[in-house]
Amino acid sequence: MKFEAVTIKDIAKALGLSTSTVSRAMRDHYAIKPDTRQLVLDYAKKIKYQPNPIAVSLREKRSRSIGIIISEIANNFFSQNINGIESIANKEGYTVIISQSGESYEREVLNAQFLSSRSVDGILVCVATETKDFSHITSLYQRGLPIVCFDRVIDELDTHKVVVDNIKGAYDGVIHLAGNGYKKIAFICSSESIPVTRDRLQGYKNALADRSIPFQEDYLMHFPPGDLTYKDLEQKMNKMMKMKNRPEAVFIASDKLTTNFVRYCKLNDIHVPDQLAMAGFSNLDVSDLFNPSLTVIKSPAFELGEAAAQLLIKMIESKRPVTKFETRVLDTQLVIRESSAKRKKK
Amino acid sequence: MKFEAVTIKDIAKALGLSTSTVSRAMRDHYAIKPDTRQLVLDYAKKIKYQPNPIAVSLREKRSRSIGIIISEIANNFFSQNINGIESIANKEGYTVIISQSGESYEREVLNAQFLSSRSVDGILVCVATETKDFSHITSLYQRGLPIVCFDRVIDELDTHKVVVDNIKGAYDGVIHLAGNGYKKIAFICSSESIPVTRDRLQGYKNALADRSIPFQEDYLMHFPPGDLTYKDLEQKMNKMMKMKNRPEAVFIASDKLTTNFVRYCKLNDIHVPDQLAMAGFSNLDVSDLFNPSLTVIKSPAFELGEAAAQLLIKMIESKRPVTKFETRVLDTQLVIRESSAKRKKK
DNA sequence: TTAAATCATGGTAACGTTCCCATGATTTAA
DNA sequence: TTAAATCATGGGAACGTTACCATGATTTAA
Numbered sequence: 001m002k003f004e005a006v007t008i009k010d011i012a013k014a015l016g017l018s019t020s021t022v023s024r025a026m027r028d029h030y031a032i033k034p035d036t037r038q039l040v041l042d043y044a045k046k047i048k049y050q051p052n053p054i055a056v057s058l059r060e061k062r063s064r065s066i067g068i069i070i071s072e073i074a075n076n077f078f079s080q081n082i083n084g085i086e087s088i089a090n091k092e093g094y095t096v097i098i099s100q101s102g103e104s105y106e107r108e109v110l111n112a113q114f115l116s117s118r119s120v121d122g123i124l125v126c127v128a129t130e131t132k133d134f135s136h137i138t139s140l141y142q143r144g145l146p147i148v149c150f151d152r153v154i155d156e157l158d159t160h161k162v163v164v165d166n167i168k169g170a171y172d173g174v175i176h177l178a179g180n181g182y183k184k185i186a187f188i189c190s191s192e193s194i195p196v197t198r199d200r201l202q203g204y205k206n207a208l209a210d211r212s213i214p215f216q217e218d219y220l221m222h223f224p225p226g227d228l229t230y231k232d233l234e235q236k237m238n239k240m241m242k243m244k245n246r247p248e249a250v251f252i253a254s255d256k257l258t259t260n261f262v263r264y265c266k267l268n269d270i271h272v273p274d275q276l277a278m279a280g281f282s283n284l285d286v287s288d289l290f291n292p293s294l295t296v297i298k299s300p301a302f303e304l305g306e307a308a309a310q311l312l313i314k315m316i317e318s319k320r321p322v323t324k325f326e327t328r329v330l331d332t333q334l335v336i337r338e339s340s341a342k343r344k345k346k
Numbered sequence: 347m348k349f350e351a352v353t354i355k356d357i358a359k360a361l362g363l364s365t366s367t368v369s370r371a372m373r374d375h376y377a378i379k380p381d382t383r384q385l386v387l388d389y390a391k392k393i394k395y396q397p398n399p400i401a402v403s404l405r406e407k408r409s410r411s412i413g414i415i416i417s418e419i420a421n422n423f424f425s426q427n428i429n430g431i432e433s434i435a436n437k438e439g440y441t442v443i444i445s446q447s448g449e450s451y452e453r454e455v456l457n458a459q460f461l462s463s464r465s466v467d468g469i470l471v472c473v474a475t476e477t478k479d480f481s482h483i484t485s486l487y488q489r490g491l492p493i494v495c496f497d498r499v500i501d502e503l504d505t506h507k508v509v510v511d512n513i514k515g516a517y518d519g520v521i522h523l524a525g526n527g528y529k530k531i532a533f534i535c536s537s538e539s540i541p542v543t544r545d546r547l548q549g550y551k552n553a554l555a556d557r558s559i560p561f562q563e564d565y566l567m568h569f570p571p572g573d574l575t576y577k578d579l580e581q582k583m584n585k586m587m588k589m590k591n592r593p594e595a596v597f598i599a600s601d602k603l604t605t606n607f608v609r610y611c612k613l614n615d616i617h618v619p620d621q622l623a624m625a626g627f628s629n630l631d632v633s634d635l636f637n638p639s640l641t642v643i644k645s646p647a648f649e650l651g652e653a654a655a656q657l658l659i660k661m662i663e664s665k666r667p668v669t670k671f672e673t674r675v676l677d678t679q680l681v682i683r684e685s686s687a688k689r690k691k692k
Numbered sequence: 693t694t695a696a697a698t699c700a701t702g703g704t705a706a707c708g709t710t711c712c713c714a715t716g717a718t719t720t721a722a
Numbered sequence: 723t724t725a726a727a728t729c730a731t732g733g734g735a736a737c738g739t740t741a742c743c744a745t746g747a748t749t750t751a752a
Contacts, residue, residue, distance in 0.1 A: 005465075005738095007737095007738055007739085008738065008739065009738075009739095017701080017702090018701065018702045018703070019702090019703095019738085019739080019740090020701075020702060020703075020704090020740080020741080021700080021701055021702075023738095023739065023740060023741090024700095024701090024740090024741095027740095030699095031698095031699065031700060031701080032700070032701085033699085033700060033701090036700080036701085050462070050463050051463075051738085051739075052404075052465060052737090052738050052739070053463065053464055053465060054400055054403045054404045054409060054465055054737090054738080054739095055404055055707090055737070055738030055739040055740090056738080056739060056740080057400045057707095057739095058398075058400045058401055058404050058706095058707050058708065058709090058737090058738080058739075059706080059707055059738080059739045059740050059741090060707085060739085060740075061707070063400060073419055073425045073428060073429075074422060074425035074426060074429065074631075076420060079419045079420035079425065080420060082419060083419075083420065083446075086446070090460075095443055095464055096443070096444075097441055097442075097443065098442075098444060100429075100432070114436075116396070117396045117397075117399065118399055118441055119351075119398060119399060119400055259632060259635070262632075262635050263634070263635055266634075266635055266637070266639075284632070285420075286605060286608075286630070286632060288609070288612075289605070289608050289609055289612055289636060290635060290636065290637070291612070291636070291637035293612075351708095353707095353708055353709085354708065354709065355708075355709095363731080363732085364731065364732045364733075365708085365709080365710090365732090365733095366710080366711080366731075366732060366733075366734090367730080367731055367732075369708095369709065369710060369711090370710090370711095370730095370731090373710090377728095377729065377730060377731080378730070378731085379729085379730060379731090382730080382731085397708085397709075398707090398708050398709070400707090400708080400709095401707070401708030401709040401710090401737090402708080402709060402710080403709095403737095404707090404708080404709075404736095404737050404738065404739090405708080405709045405710050405711090405736080405737055406709085406710075406737085407737070
């Protein structure tokens with residue numbers, strides 16, 4: 001099947017003008033007589049002329065498209081990111097191409113290649129937890145492709161970055177738990193080595209210190225990348241629940257683990273917050289519907305996407321190589337609900 | 347910032363060949379000496395040559411990209427659709443461009459224009475509930491752009507379609523409720539006029555008939571497009587709960603309403619299933635975590651996307667105009683959980 | 693009045709690729 | 723031996739657009 005499009009040539013022929021004149025009239029160039037311009041514009045409208053973006057891209061050596069590398073769209077945090085990105089990108093006339101890594105390093109490498117082969121003008125990347133080697137990204141960057149990191153940043157990449165204030169987010173959550181009477185607070189996180197987790201752990205430690213609660217190594221539960229399934233959590237939770245000095249509350253530093261924690265409590269009849277209180281990072285839009293409803297740290301996912309897209313487009317459209325980079329840090333929001341209710345005296 | 351790419355000309359110059367020869371060698375054309383071919387391939391690999399897809403698109407008059415028009419990605423059903431679409435599209439070498447209507451007719455019109463101006467080779471569309479006039483889609487189709495409908499189809503568009511067996515889905519759910527002792531079953535749905543709802547209502551009626559339960563007009567609750575917010579549901583639910591002959595169970599024919607129903611019960615302390623049992627359509631991946639866990643009809647969202655993408659690509663790649671169209675109907679799955687537990691005798 | 697400046701337009705190359713049509717070299721058949 | 727067939731390659735146009743460089747026509751300045 002083929003879709004026959006009207007071109008600038010058709011207009012030129014019909015009006016007895018040259019393609020140059022038509023092209024100029026269309027983008028109101030100064031050296032075009034108003035009459036001619038109007039004539040062209042009217043006729044173009046009449047025959048529903050639409051410029052061919054592919055020809056323009058070839059000519060201008062830019063595609064007006066940006067690529068996103070993200071772990072998965074079926075996750076509220078990321079889909080909100082994308083919405084933020086699109087709101088800016090569309091306003092600026094860019095198309096967005098989304099690619100999902102599914103937290104797999106290999107797929108991420110393929111996606112990076114794919115996007116560059118599709119000649120996007122720039123890439124927004126939130127690396128997979130699994131990724132340790134960033135050369136698939138840095139090599140593109142070195143060859144001159146604008147790249148902006150968001151949420152999960154690449155330390156060694158010197159570019160614009162947009163992140164959430166994870167230290168403060170975790171700090172707020174833990175201070176809140178402590179304020180409600182919980183002293184024995186465990187910390188559940190994914191891979192300890194990634195910057196996001198590192199910062200949240202820092203926030204947790206800062207809060208403990210501020211409330212004079214000693215940090216206990218055995219209250220730390222972490223999951224290497226790829227081991228975030230329900231089964232993995234269940235195993236470690238079972239062990240934790242059997243500790244003689246077991247925690248009264250947990251702070252969870254990952255959306256996925258927060259959801260699996262709810263699943264664990266439901267399946268094992270653990271009453272939250274009486275038996276075990278909790279608060280954690282989550283952007284799930286139904287966290288108010290669980291029983292108990294969840295106290296969560298919400299990330300400004302939409303704003304994160306907006307800021308990242310803004311910075312990337314600025315970089316793409318900059319005439320000279322950009323050398324000064326900024327890292328924007330956005331605030332999280334603590335939403336207090338039932339899962340962290342005041343501790344009852346026993 | 348600019349990203350300098352290697353072209354076929356660079357290779358030709360370096361090896362003292364013509365661009366024609368290089369181009370042919372790259373796509374192993376029969377009339378190329380194996381030695382030459384290998385020479386070109388090796389050199390291309392060495393300097394990391396990647397064909398410029400924009401130039402290819404211009405030449406071949408196809409972009410190898412397909413557009414999706416969907417209501418929103420921040421919804422499990424749709425994000426699963428997209429995953430299914432991408433799995434096929436990427437395998438076949440197509441890029442996917444997603445556009446969200448947010449259930450708004452106006453945005454849908456803009457999206458359709460945008461995608462066609464971006465010269466996609468075809469479009470997968472799931473129309474907004476609000477949309478009554480489909481000319482923004484049909485006009486593109488008439489001009490020769492391949493289009494496939496999925497989930498929410500356009501009756502008047504004669505093309506391939508992929509849908510869920512909504513009649514049977516609703517039938518199964520209602521039969522299940524009836525089997526568990528509920529005779530007074532209300533039906534909650536969004537706009538009655540759209541095909542999806544119409545079919546689900548039909549399934550409901552069929553089930554009632556099969557179980558000899560008379561259909562009651564006042565057990566029907568429907569929400570016009572745009573009125574699916576929590577407030578709207580709350581108002582009608584309050585009224586329903588005050589009916590003298592109020593229902594013992596509800597069957598919900600929309601994902602969004604299912605979630606809002608859970609919210610209503612939680613906020614109003616309605617005990618499910620004792621006070622009011624429920625079952626409904628939902629693809630939410632945490633419906634097992636609510637209290638009670640939800641009995642749901644799950645749509646094969648991923649498979650829906652796969653099938654739609656397959657049909658679209660077949661249509662795009664067909665040499666001659668396609669005139670025979672198929673409508674694929676996929677089965678739903680009934681997942682029985684607590685919210686529809688056997689009715690207790692009172 | 694005349695040279696210079698400005699205006700409005702046309703011609704054409706270029707972006708990177710593919711594909712049709714040469715063209716010269718080698719091989720095959722009679 | 724010679725014509726025909728096959729092989730391997732090159733030349734160049736085309737896809738739709740933009741931008742540079744003409745080029746004549748009109749206007750302005752001296």
